[in-house]
Amino acid sequence: MSARDDGVRRPGGDAVSVFVDNDGVRLHALDNGRVSDSPPVVVIPGMGEYADEYAWMLDRLGDRRVVVADLRGRGRSDAPHTGYAWEDHIGDLRAVAEALELERPILVAISRGSSYALGYALRFPDRLSGLVVGDYSARHVGLPAEYAEQQLRMKVRGVPVAERMPEHAVRAVIAESREAPLWDRLVELRCPVLVLRGGRRGRVLTDELAEQWRTSLPSVEMATIAGAGHDLWSRDPDAYLAALLPFLDRISPD
Numbered sequence: 001m002s003a004r005d006d007g008v009r010r011p012g013g014d015a016v017s018v019f020v021d022n023d024g025v026r027l028h029a030l031d032n033g034r035v036s037d038s039p040p041v042v043v044i045p046g047m048g049e050y051a052d053e054y055a056w057m058l059d060r061l062g063d064r065r066v067v068v069a070d071l072r073g074r075g076r077s078d079a080p081h082t083g084y085a086w087e088d089h090i091g092d093l094r095a096v097a098e099a100l101e102l103e104r105p106i107l108v109a110i111s112r113g114s115s116y117a118l119g120y121a122l123r124f125p126d127r128l129s130g131l132v133v134g135d136y137s138a139r140h141v142g143l144p145a146e147y148a149e150q151q152l153r154m155k156v157r158g159v160p161v162a163e164r165m166p167e168h169a170v171r172a173v174i175a176e177s178r179e180a181p182l183w184d185r186l187v188e189l190r191c192p193v194l195v196l197r198g199g200r201r202g203r204v205l206t207d208e209l210a211e212q213w214r215t216s217l218p219s220v221e222m223a224t225i226a227g228a229g230h231d232l233w234s235r236d237p238d239a240y241l242a243a244l245l246p247f248l249d250r251i252s253p254d
Contacts, residue, residue, distance in 0.1 A: 015058045022095035028076035030068040032058040039129035040065040040102045046111030048161040050075030073169030084172040086140045089116040106130035115140040125190040130251045133195045135204045142179030186217040194221045194247040202229030
């Protein structure tokens with residue numbers, strides 16, 4: 001696997017768009033290209049989101065190298081007609097990490113991106129320095145077929161998902177989803193884990209689910225962003241960073 005820099009500067013200082021091949025699927029990412037002693041960070045947006053929305057993070061995480069990935073069907077990445085299973089998305093993360101030579105990164109995930117990050121962490125437990133789960137349970141959610149219409153109408157920051165992803169990709173994500181409970185597997189994780197959740201209506205992690213995280217993974221760190229719902233950062237990016245950065249700062253390079 002190799003990465004190609006298209007030479008195009010994107011929002012976020014010196015960040016460039018790069019493209020990675022995963023078995024014929026071209027994946028796009030934003031990369032600030034920094035050289036740092038700190039572990040690199042890979043940001044994984046949620047369903048219907050794309051890398052450019054997270055370009056602001058490329059300059060807000062200190063001196064770290066930061067990469068924001070467009071998984072298949074999102075942003076500038078290819079949108080094949082099939083191949084949207086949990087394992088396919090985990091493979092996308094592996095392709096990005098290997099092609100960009102990201103040694104033991106910290107995965108910072110949002111919403112459904114968290115299940116892909118968890119899958120990667122469980123499959124490659126020795127390849128991570130840390131994991132941040134964004135308002136999500138320890139599961140890959142299997143979605144019923146009838147959910148497709150609702151998902152296409154759903155708005156993320158005022159824009160319908162139907163305008164954010166190709167319709168066939170949305171339907172394929174749902175059709176190829178399979179329920180994968182991960183609570184009992186959390187003990188397999190070998191890196192520090194932070195779970196972020198909102199403090200307002202709309203959050204996914206209720207108090208009961210937050211307690212389940214603590215019971216299943218006693219070492220987990222948890223932080224609540226008081227002014228956020230499920231969308232953890234758009235109301236107040238500084239509040240999101242105030243919860244995230246102390247965790248990143250505590251993770252030292254090996």
